Amino acid sequence: METILAAFIAELRAIGLPVSLSENVDAAAALRAMPLGDRDQVKSVLEATLVKNHDHYRAFELAFDIFFGGRPLARLAEGSGAAGRAGSGTGTVLRQLTEDELNDLLFQAVAGRDGVLLRAVAAEAVERWAGIEPGRVVAGTFYLYRTLTRLDLEALRRRLREEEAGPGGLNDLGRRLAEEDQDARVDAARAEVEAEIRRQLIADRDAQAVAMTLRRPLPEDVEFLNASRAQLADLRQTVRPLARKMAARLARKRRHRRRAALDFRRTVRKSLASGGVPVDLAFHKPRPAKPEIMLVADISGSVSAFAGFTMQLAYAIKSEFSRVRSFVFVDGIEEVTDILEAAADITSVTHRLNLGTSAVRLDGHSDYGRALETFWERWGGQVRSRTSVIILGDGRNNYHASRAWVLTAIRQRARHLYWLNPEPAAAWDTGDSIMREYAPGCDLVVECRNLRQLRAFVEQLD
Numbered sequence: 001m002e003t004i005l006a007a008f009i010a011e012l013r014a015i016g017l018p019v020s021l022s023e024n025v026d027a028a029a030a031l032r033a034m035p036l037g038d039r040d041q042v043k044s045v046l047e048a049t050l051v052k053n054h055d056h057y058r059a060f061e062l063a064f065d066i067f068f069g070g071r072p073l074a075r076l077a078e079g080s081g082a083a084g085r086a087g088s089g090t091g092t093v094l095r096q097l098t099e100d101e102l103n104d105l106l107f108q109a110v111a112g113r114d115g116v117l118l119r120a121v122a123a124e125a126v127e128r129w130a131g132i133e134p135g136r137v138v139a140g141t142f143y144l145y146r147t148l149t150r151l152d153l154e155a156l157r158r159r160l161r162e163e164e165a166g167p168g169g170l171n172d173l174g175r176r177l178a179e180e181d182q183d184a185r186v187d188a189a190r191a192e193v194e195a196e197i198r199r200q201l202i203a204d205r206d207a208q209a210v211a212m213t214l215r216r217p218l219p220e221d222v223e224f225l226n227a228s229r230a231q232l233a234d235l236r237q238t239v240r241p242l243a244r245k246m247a248a249r250l251a252r253k254r255r256h257r258r259r260a261a262l263d264f265r266r267t268v269r270k271s272l273a274s275g276g277v278p279v280d281l282a283f284h285k286p287r288p289a290k291p292e293i294m295l296v297a298d299i300s301g302s303v304s305a306f307a308g309f310t311m312q313l314a315y316a317i318k319s320e321f322s323r324v325r326s327f328v329f330v331d332g333i334e335e336v337t338d339i340l341e342a343a344a345d346i347t348s349v350t351h352r353l354n355l356g357t358s359a360v361r362l363d364g365h366s367d368y369g370r371a372l373e374t375f376w377e378r379w380g381g382q383v384r385s386r387t388s389v390i391i392l393g394d395g396r397n398n399y400h401a402s403r404a405w406v407l408t409a410i411r412q413r414a415r416h417l418y419w420l421n422p423e424p425a426a427a428w429d430t431g432d433s434i435m436r437e438y439a440p441g442c443d444l445v446v447e448c449r450n451l452r453q454l455r456a457f458v459e460q461l462d
Contacts, residue, residue, distance in 0.1 A: 001031060004207075008067040011211045012050060015059050016218045019050055042068060055219045055238050065195060066202065066211045094124040099150065102128075106151060107159055110185045122192040125151055130197060134204050139213040140197045147193050157186045220451040224306035224422050232305060238451060239309060243316030291388050291415060293324045296375060298393030300330045300366045306422040307392045310454060311340060317458070322386070327379070329371035335379070366396060368438075369403035376406045380413070388416040391442075394423045395435040402434050407441025417441070420448040420457065 005028060012019050027049040034041050043064055051060050097105065102121060109118040126132070129150045130143040160182040201210045217223075219238045222231045266282035295314055297307035311326050318324040325337045383389060389410055411417040419442045421428065421435065428435040439445045448454050 001036060002028065004067055005031065007208055008046075008063060009050070011063050011067070011208070011215075012060065015063065015215060016221055017050070017056050017059065018052070023049055039068065055234075055241075058234075059216055059218055062214060062216065063211060066198060066214065067207050069195060069199065094120060095128075097124075103151060103156070106189065107156060110156060110189055111160060111163065113185070118189060118192050119196070122189070122196045126193060126196045126200060130200075132197070132200055132204070137205075137209070137213060138201075140194075140201055143197050144194055147197070148190065151189075151193070153186050153190055156189070157182060160186070217450075220455070222451070223449045224309060225303070225449070227305065235309060235451060236312075239312050240316060242451065242455060243313055292322050292384065292386050293318075294379075294383065294387055294389045295324065295326045296333075296371075296389065296391045297326065297328050298330070298366055298368070298371075299328045303392075303394055303422060306448070309451070310390075310392050310420065310448075313454065313458065327375060329366075329368075329375075331365060331367035331370055333371040333374045333378075365398045366393070367400045368393065368395065368397045368434075369401045369406075372406040373403045376409060380410065383410060383413045385413070385415055387414045388418065389414045391417075391419045392422075393419075394421055394433065395419075395428065395438055396432045397434050399432050402437045404437045404441055407438060411441055411443065416443045418443060418457070419445045420454075421445065422449055423447075424449065 009019050009024055009027070027046055030045045030049055031042065034045050036042060046064065047057070047060060051057055094102065094105070102124065105117065106121045106125075108114070109121055125147050126143070130147045132140075132143055161179070164178060164182065198210065198214070201213075219231070219234045220242075222235060224235075227235065261284050263282040263284045267278050267280075270280050270282055271278040293314060295311055297311060298304075299307050307328070314321075314324050314326075325335065326340050327333055327335050407417060419435075419438060423433070425447045427433065435445065446453070446457050448457060
């Protein structure tokens with residue numbers, strides 16, 4: 001068990017979970033007091049000692065299933081319901097079934113909530129249709145696709161709807177609850193097939209090798225430009241609690257900063273107790289001014305996801321700024337401060353803007369030079385010494401004129417001028433990227449590919 005635990009913790013650290021030496025010791029000590037045959041208790045103990053952030057739970061759960069999820073498939077007949085009827089030769093019986101009969105058995109397992117039978121059917125489906133190739137270093141995604149295509153979980157979902165609708169029907173609430181329960185059971189069937197594929201991959205290779213192929217980044221390490229739809233959904237769930245923490249940190253940082261002027265009168269009064277010697281200096285209570293933020297974001301193509309998260313984060317912590325104003329551009333530019341404050345999410349805003357506004361003026365391809373020059377002409381006079389201007393974009397200008405002089409003009413009026421680029425720094429100045437022309441006009445140009453880098457940048461704002 002010590003060897004497995006060490007490999008498991010090494011995998012968590014490789015993913016990015018912060019597991020300290022003391023937490024490693026606590027987990028090992030807790031396992032000694034647990035019945036190791038109870039998988040659920042082992043999982044709860046390791047979760048309590050090793051996971052400190054809810055956003056890290058999915059990565060922990062996947063790693064746990066890889067290192068501790070292997071259970072023998074023998075004696076599948078143990079259990080009740082349809083599984084019991086399958087008899088002791090479950091594997092032999094299932095191999096004799098046709099495809100339709102196996103799908104019927106899957107429906108019985110899902111409808112009857114029979115976990116033992118579900119596992120047996122999943123094992124047979126993977127053995128029959130996945131086509132796992134021994135020794136091949138893959139994550140198993142194609143194996144999962146091939147198996148689920150033959151099982152047809154959508155047909156299973158429709159059949160559950162029809163069978164459990166009932167003769168009298170349900171009211172809206174009852175129907176919605178029933179559908180959620182049916183969806184959860186279908187998802188459980190998919191998860192069992194996925195787990196069976198993992199078990200077979202682990203049997204072919206060791207757990208550490210499989211963990212490397214299945215490794216998923218933590219939400220804060222997912223790159224904005226390469227995120228899948230599911231990962232973007234996870235990021236949206238992460239932004240709100242992250243914003244609360246950052247707002248509290250910014251407030252504490254501003255509150256404890258000592259930049260107040262000397263209070264001469266109080267200092268003199270306090271010095272009377274020491275014979276006129278000003279031993280203890282008194283200062284006015286610090287009242288640091290809150291900065292104003294202007295966000296200027298490229299919303300073309302995949303960059304829009306990055307701009308959306310940055311804007312959402314800025315609005316979530318706007319209590320620590322005197323004002324947050326947002327501007328979006330492609331080859332034109334438009335202020336969207338009011339739209340963003342009223343919108344539920346950035347997706348609807350981006351969709352509406354791309355349909356036809358001044359943010360998309362000509363061909364819909366990014367023109368940073370035109371957008372920056374228009375920004376300077378229309379809003380440059382509103383940039384003040386308290387204003388921090390933040391430009392969000394990849395700097396790919398489609399070979400248009402850069403008009404980099406605008407950045408120098410903005411920097412002379414603003415408190416700070418920052419540029420956040422969602423591309424890796426190694427990709428800057430390749431192709432149509434002209435970051436080398438824009439960087440000299442900025443106080444700071446930052447690579448900002450994920451939430452971790454975005455958080456580090458926001459924490460340094462003052």
